[in-house]
Structures are given as C-alpha cells and as structure tokens.
Amino acid sequence: MTPRRTGRRPGNPDTRQAILAAARTTFAERGFDAASIRVIAAAAGVDPALVHHYFGSKEELFRATVEIPLDPAALLPVVLAGGADGVGERLVRTFLGVWDSPAGKAAMALLRSAVNNDWTARLLREFLVTQVLRRVLDHLDVPPAELPLRGSLVATQMIGLAMMRYVIRLEPVASAAPETLVAAIGPTVQRYLTGDLPAGRGRDV
Template sequence: MSLPQVRRGRRNAGDHSREAILAAARQLFAERGFEGTSLRQVARNAGVDPAMVHHFFRGKDQLFAASVELPADPAEVLAGVEVVDPAARAEAIVRAVLRLWEGPAQHGLVAFVRGTIGSTAKTALMREMVNRTILSRIMAGVPGTAEEVRMRGNLVATQVVGLMLVRYVIRLEPLASASREDVVRMVSPNIQRYLTGDLHSPG
C-alpha cells in the first residue's frame, strides 16, 4: 500500500499570514485582554494589512476563539443556561459540563487543559476566555453587587474546573467512574450555594 504524499515546498503567503495573525492575537489577548485588543493592533503586530485579518476571520470573536484553540465552543455548550432561573441553575450548569466532557471533544479538551497548565500565555488566554465566554453566561441575572457576582462566579469556577480536572484529567476514583446522575446530585448543591446561597454561613 502506498503512503500518502506529503506536500513539500514553501507554504504559501496565505498560510504564513494566518499564522502571523494568530501569533500576534494570542500575545495581545494574553497581555491586554479581549476588550483591550483591536483588530488593527493585531494586524500591525502581525505585519499585515488590516484587510487580511478580515479575510481570515469574521471578527474579533472568531479570532479570539481561534487563538485559544478550544476543541469546543463554550457558547454552544452553555446555550440556554443563562435563561434558567439563577435559583435553580446549578443543575443545568453541571449537565452542560458533563455533556461536553463526555462527548466527542473529550480528548481534545484533555489535551488543551494539559497544554495550558504551566504556560503563562495560555493561562492568560484561558482566564480571559473563562471570564468573557463562560462566566458571563453562567452568572447572567444572578442578584448582587458587581463585586459579589464576580466572587460568586469565581467560586462556581472552582467547582467546575475542579470537577473537570479530577473526573476527566486526573481521573481520580471513584468520581471518575461515577454516573452522570450521581455527579449532578452531589455537585449541584455546592454550585447552587455559590450562585445564590448565603456565602457567610458554613451551611
């Protein structure tokens, strides 16, 4: 059986330009965040015309998603969570996380998390993505001051990230083999307390 032919020679200018744009975008998003980065700045740092950025990416949102290199779109995974009553939202959050991690994207997600740990630039991109794409949906409509909602969001993140790491990356037993329904039953109450419960009492 003949082996597939490998394309040889220099990459075309389009390949090089797209890679340069992504490299510049990753650096700027990591240093300045999403709001602090403009497509014109990305083009300037990449050494290309701004029109070239629009040629490869529909807008800043798509460029950011490509820069983070997520194997799944959080907006699709969490679609509808923000319209669930905050007082009963935790279960929807946990079920969304389990659907994502037990679907086709699992291997890519594990590789992404392992590649992010220990990398300052990737961690900064991850932080920006979590704040902008995930927590903004999870915390939509949660009552409280802006500072309180941010703190609640951080606490929710500790539960979600911890669940993902222990169940799917470290695969610590017996949680790794627990059924979906058991995970939902055990984890949801903690997340619900962080969402809308009393943070000052130990109960």
C-alpha cells in the first residue's frame, strides 16, 4: 500500500500555498460537496485553471489540504471485491494497511490536529464521509436513509481502533497482528455496514 504521488510540479510556492489556504477554509466552511474549484480560486485570487494545473481534480485538492498522500478510491476495489460478504474484514484490513504504510504518518497528524482544532475536525469529517464512507456504502445494498448512521457507526469503530493502536497505544491492540484485529473487529464493521441494526428501524435522528 504505497502512497500515490500525483507527479504534478509544485509550481510557485506562494501561489500553491494561497490555493491550499483558500481550499482549507472553503472545504471547512462549506463542506466538500458545496465547495467548488471556482470558489476556491476566487478566494485565493487566482484563475481556476491554475488550481487545476497545480492540484488536478477537486478530490486531489481536498487530499492535499488534509495532507493525505493517498487516494481512498484506489483502495476501494480491494475493499469491495467479493461484494457485501466480508466487506467489514476487508475494510479493517485495508485501514490497518494504510496506517502501517507511510501514509499512516499523515493520517496520525490529521487525527491529532482534528482533536484540538475544530476547523481540522470539519475537514476530517468531510474526508471520512465523502472520500471513504459514502464510497463504500454506495456499493452496498443498503437503504439510502440508513447510510449516514451506518457510516458514522463505522467511523466510531475505525477511529477508535486508530486511536488505541497508534495514538494511545493500549496493549494488546497496539502490538496485535493485523489479522487478529481483522478477525475481532471485522464483524463489528460488517454489522454496522450491512447488519440488522436495532437503531436502523426506529431511529430518532
């Protein structure tokens, strides 16, 4: 699981930084869906073509703002291979693979920052929802009305796993072989994604 590099030139550092700063503000304030390259370019005082030139797509720009050198979409085929059966275990396995790769350092920095900074927390929320959870759930046969609750339940388990294994370092989770955690936690994620959630029937949110 190697972090993907776009190979784009860094370009003028000042322009690049201005675009990144405008993108962070815009994504945090409006959310990923409502933010547009055009609005971000205007906030940075540059032409939209320059944003595309430096960062490519809106997805790539977003990943640059959260400094995650990895495209979650590239991992989706692995997670979704085989359909709904075992998707929980594959999601946990892939997640651990990312955290154990060089991209894990960026993920840790994002998580640490989000805990102490509301603005980064918003970016992390947008990242989880638009780049990871929605993409996985879109491929599963789940009623659309249940997607937000299911997605956020998955997030509680995955972020908690990252916290305990990589940040708080509670044993034996901190040193367990990935497959131990896949076997133990995969069924939880599977149930949140596709299982019969009591909350899915009479929920009040």
